[in-house]
Amino acid sequence: MNLNLNAPQANNHAQLGLIFISVAVLFWGILPIALKLSGAFIDPVTLTWFRFLVALLVSILIQWSAGSLKQFAALDAKVWLRLVLAGMFLMFNYVSFVYSLDYLAPGAAQLNFQTSPFFLAFGGVLFFKERLNAVQLSCFATLALGMLMFFHPNLNFSATNNHQVWIGVMIIQFSALSWTSYALLQKSLLNRLSPANVLLVLYALGIFVMAPFSDLSQFAEMDSFEWQIALFCAANTLIAYGCFGQSMKYWPTAQVSAMLALTPVFSFSATAIVVAVGWWPEVFHADELDGLSLLGIGVIIMSVMVVQLLPLYRNRQLKRMQVI
Numbered sequence: 001m002n003l004n005l006n007a008p009q010a011n012n013h014a015q016l017g018l019i020f021i022s023v024a025v026l027f028w029g030i031l032p033i034a035l036k037l038s039g040a041f042i043d044p045v046t047l048t049w050f051r052f053l054v055a056l057l058v059s060i061l062i063q064w065s066a067g068s069l070k071q072f073a074a075l076d077a078k079v080w081l082r083l084v085l086a087g088m089f090l091m092f093n094y095v096s097f098v099y100s101l102d103y104l105a106p107g108a109a110q111l112n113f114q115t116s117p118f119f120l121a122f123g124g125v126l127f128f129k130e131r132l133n134a135v136q137l138s139c140f141a142t143l144a145l146g147m148l149m150f151f152h153p154n155l156n157f158s159a160t161n162n163h164q165v166w167i168g169v170m171i172i173q174f175s176a177l178s179w180t181s182y183a184l185l186q187k188s189l190l191n192r193l194s195p196a197n198v199l200l201v202l203y204a205l206g207i208f209v210m211a212p213f214s215d216l217s218q219f220a221e222m223d224s225f226e227w228q229i230a231l232f233c234a235a236n237t238l239i240a241y242g243c244f245g246q247s248m249k250y251w252p253t254a255q256v257s258a259m260l261a262l263t264p265v266f267s268f269s270a271t272a273i274v275v276a277v278g279w280w281p282e283v284f285h286a287d288e289l290d291g292l293s294l295l296g297i298g299v300i301i302m303s304v305m306v307v308q309l310l311p312l313y314r315n316r317q318l319k320r321m322q323v324i
Contacts, residue, residue: 013250013251014250014251016246016250017247017249017250017251017255017256018251020243020244020246020247020250021243021244021247021251021255021256021259021260022259023239023240023243024239024240024241024243024244024247025259025260025262025263025266026266027236027239027240027243028236028240028263028266028267029262029263029264029265029266029267029269029270030236030266030267030270031233031236031240031267032267032270032271033267033270033271033274033284034229034232034233034236035047035233036283036284037229037280037283038226038229038230038233040283041218041221041222041226041229042218042219042222042226042230043215043218044094044095044098045095045210045213045214046214046215046216046218047230047233048094048095048206048210049206049207049210049211049214050214050219050230050233050234051233051234051236051237052203052206052207052210052237053203053207053234054231054234054235054237054238055199055203055234055237055238055241056200056203056204056207058238059196059199059200059203059238060200062196063194063196063197063200068194068196068197069197071192071193071194071197072193072197074192075192075193079189079192079193082185082188082189083185083189083193083198083201083202083205084205085181085185086181086182086185086186086189086198086202087182087201087202087205087206087209088205088209089178089179089181089182089185090178090179090182090202090206091205091206091209091210092174092175092178093175093176093178093179093182096171096172096174096175096178097113097172097175099171100112100168100171100172100175102168103164103165103167103168103171112168112169112172112173112176113172113175113176114147114261114264115173115176116176116177116179116180116260117143117258117260117261118140118144119176119177119180120180120183120184120256120260121136121140121258123180123183123184124184124187124252127184127188135306139258139303139304139306140258140303142299142302142303143258143261143299143300143303143304145296145299146296146297146298146299146300146303147261147264147296147300148296149292149293149295149296149299150264150265150268150293150296150297150300152292152293152296182202183244183248186198186199186245186248187248190245190248190249195242195245195246195248195249196242196245198245199241199242199245244256247259258303258304259304261300261303261304262300262301262304265297265300265301271284
């Protein structure tokens with residue numbers, strides 16, 4: 001009997017990766033609701049600065065108590081350069097996405113940003129020598145089809161100047177490429193730094209760069225509810241990006257990117273729940289999902305399920321062949 005001792009470890013890694021990326025997708029999915037509410041009392045740059053500040057303070061406390069800060073002592077100049085680049089790309093992503101909303105409706109911007117999972121998957125092929133088989137490539141094709149079906153009501157630009165639309169599309173693609181560059185740089189650093197330490201540096205860099213553009217006087221005018229919204233956005237940054245970094249440690253980028261395609265579905269679903277419950281009716285309105293949009297949800301979910309279940313199926317088949 002030949003026992004493969006690595007099979008249980010691989011299964012544990014697969015389960016941990018699924019848990020971490022699921023939490024990240026859930027928190028990113030509900031984040032737009034809080035960001036929409038925050039627009040009434042704070043500007044995006046100041047809110048982002050605050051989110052990074054809270055995440056930095058909590059990260060330092062956690063990493064210091066765990067004795068993990070000593071990892072920084074062994075870093076060379078090349079690693080620090082990659083850290084700085086990752087931080088810059090993450091800030092480009094934050095700022096450019098907000099700026100794109102001057103040219104595109106939120107639904108159209110969200111649709112265009114969904115190229116990022118594909119950039120991430122193919123970045124894994126180019127830089128980490130990961131492989132995409134025919135089934136995975138087919139799933140990415142159906143993911144694209146499903147997203148087009150789901151967001152098709154937002155594809156009508158007839159009432160908007162085409163020149164303005166294309167400016168918005170270019171800005172949002174810059175945002176998607178910036179986010180992909182950050183994610184790939186973070187993955188390249190995981191052999192030298194833990195995901196939490198990578199994010200710690202990125203938060204510190206973001207605070208330093210965005211401070212001159214932040215209006216801190218807005219915090220003095222916030223009431224208790226507005227503070228709750230701001231703190232939720234900060235906690236969302238800490239939890240979502242922390243879990244995303246951990247998922248990149250346990251999963252190939254192709255699987256992570258496939259799960260990220262579910263983020264807009266969670267976002268639209270969360271908005272629908274808020275509307276149905278009747279919270280903040282002056283801010284949120286129902287999205288009309290026709291039959292084609294609902295079918296698109298089904299196509300997206302099925303595509304993601306195949307991408308996720310295929311490696312687990314193959315691991316089980318390999319285990320059966322090795323345990324004889």
